[in-house]
Amino acid sequence: MAGVTGELTPEARRPPVIATAGLTKHYGNVHALTDLTVDVGAGVTGLVGANGAGKSTLIKILLGLLEPTGGHAQVLGHDIEHESQEIRRLVGYMPEHDCLPPDVSASDFVVHMARMSGLGASAARERAADVLRHVGLDEERYRPMGGYSTGMKQRAKLAQALVHDPRLVFLDEPTNGLDPAARTDMLRLVGRIGSDFGIAVLVTSHLLGELEQVSDHVIVLDGGHLLRSSATTEFLRQTGSLLVEVVGTETERDRLGEALAQRGLVCRPRGKVIAIDPPPPELAGEGAAHDLIRDVAADLGLGLMRLEPDRGHLEDVFLEGGARV
Ligand SMILES: Nc1ncnc2c1ncn2[C@@H]1O[C@H](COP(=O)(O)OP(=O)(O)OP(=O)(O)O)[C@@H](O)[C@H]1O
Known part of the structure; x- marks a missing residue:
């Protein structure tokens, strides 16, 4: 090498x-x-x-x-x-x-x-x-x-x-x-x-x-x-954040976001989706955050449409600012 x-x-x-x-x-x-x-x-x-x-x-x-x-x-x-x-x-x-x-x-x-x-x-x-x-x-x-x-x-x-x-x-x-x-x-x-x-x-x-x-x-x-x-x-590397989308309107999105926030996840609405910051150490284990999101959605009676890792995009290079070569 x-x-x-x-x-x-x-x-x-x-x-x-x-x-x-x-x-x-x-x-x-x-x-x-x-x-x-x-x-x-x-x-x-x-x-x-x-x-x-x-x-x-x-x-x-x-x-x-x-x-x-x-x-x-x-x-x-x-x-x-x-x-x-x-x-x-x-x-x-x-x-x-x-x-x-x-x-x-x-x-x-x-x-x-x-x-x-x-x-x-x-x-x-x-x-x-x-x-x-x-x-x-x-x-x-x-x-x-x-x-x-x-x-x-x-x-x-x-x-x-x-x-x-x-x-x-x-x-x-x-x-x-x-x-x-x-x-x-x-x-x-x-x-x-x-x-x-x-x-x-x-x-x-x-x-x-x-x-x-x-x-x-x-x-x-x-x-x-x-x-x-x-x-x-x-x-296009994975950012460590997760993207979650539920069936319904902004009301359902916010209900899930608030419930997840109470369980220690930092949630930000992004259009119809909730972007979840990289989970804290106690939820960083394999699939732990996924399991929590799935269980919380089920407890609230909400249907999950999407639960996936967030990836970087080419456009982000302009948001990051400064030359990185
Ligand atoms: N012959 C020319 N005379 C003066 N300025 C020029 C000339 N050719 C290009 N420019 C200018 O140089 C800059 C770079 O142009 P260039 O065509 O290389 O850009 P580009 O990234 O290929 O964009 P586009 O896809 O619009 O062509 C622009 O500000 C353009 O206006």
């Missing part, structure tokens, strides 16, 4: 997929990125932050589309300043905004992008068909993209990012403009790119919670500063 013997595991010894050091970008007076030092490993990494946090700027710098004002970065071991051609050969990019030619079909477009990356005509057609099937564009792929729904356009953009078999993809707001069902489908697809195809993914979202399910690691930017970079499990 790395921490015990001082030796690094093979995983830890592998160079990061992306490494930045003091990366800074100013657009005139706008400080879009400030002294960003962060590593991105294999798997799916969520890059989250409000609109304007600096996510797109970071991706464009890593691709060599924008020059940083200061600092350095490497992508797949290549320096962004001197080796951007090589980086673009190894990396796929799904831009945030609509950039698809409306009169061209997804099939022709993705074949064209495959040819641009150096594939021969028949290999490009085969590869485009494969990748369009993976992203879920079937018969529609022969229709002009101008008539596509937002979800179909996002899939076409994703297909062109994958067609040259990259080792890393940058997906900039892939769920933008999608309804909840299409959003869920797209997130599943993003997860599969990391798990089934073994391609490293850096995916952005301005909705902080949305990448919790698919990311192995999350980087949070706030106003161009790194707020936190941690394994997703760290963000």
